[in-house]
Amino acid sequence: MGYSKDDLFTLHWLDNSRAHRILWLLELLGLNYEVKIYFRHPKTWRAPPELFRVHPLGKSPILDIDFADGSERLQLLESGNMIQYLLKHYDFDKVLAPKDRKQRMQVDYFLHYTEGTLQHLLISLLVNSSAKNMAPFPLKSVTKLVGKGINNGYYKHEFELNMIYLENHMRKQGTGFFVGDKLSGADIILSFPIYENVFDNMIGVKECTGEKRDMKDLYPQLAKWSKMVSKDPAYRKINKYMEDKVEEYVRAQANL
Secondary structure, X not given: OOOOOOOEEEEEEEOOOOOHHHHHHHHHOOOEEEEEEEOOOOXXXXXXXXXXXXXXXXXXXXXXXXXXXXXXXXXXXXXXXXXXXXXXXXXXXXOOOOOOHHHHHHHHHHXXXXXXXXHXXXXXXXXXXXXXXXXXXXXXXXXXXXXXXXXXXXXXXXXXXXXXXXXXXXXXXXXXXXXXXXXXXXXHHHHHHHHHHHHOOHHHHHHHHOOOOOHHHHOHHHXXXXXXXXXXXXXXXXXXXXXXXXXXXXXXXXXX
């Protein structure tokens, strides 16, 4: 199996999922990609049946690779695994490559930390805050109280602990990036929980945590980093690309 810029990448992209950062990475690496779009069910918030036909768990992102040399198609799952694989085999121009072994270990750490420690806290905050909307009418008030109690008793504290940890890390770094002095896989994987989930979703965070203070004041280093992500040319390009793709998809569905 050879790795080539002629390989074709198909990203299965679900709205409000972790897929956007994989698209950002594909763009940063200058790879040849296409995107297949899926939308969640408005009531159950589950992925549509079409995505379950791609993989039995119906999760996104899913990345298919068709190799130019005719090797068997490869399907990758789990964001950290995808990022690690793409950085290892497709960063031909060393766009995101760490400078030394220590930095490589830091990147690997953040790939595991993000999915293993940080992300489940945000999901739990969201689920507990949203549970009242799914409960039967007579139980909505009780469900709201229980969810809020669990968040206040555990998840809010853990969320704040991790945000302070990351804020202090960025302050100590002093470069504006999580590892080294340029973009790396650490910035890519953290773009979803920190930028998309928190700083680009301030109303949602306040609803989940009950925090009345401005996140930008609480975590200025992370806020500055998030602004850098939002203004990155490749990130802006994929946003425009997906806006056009979604609009095209909606028009096509309307004409069925």
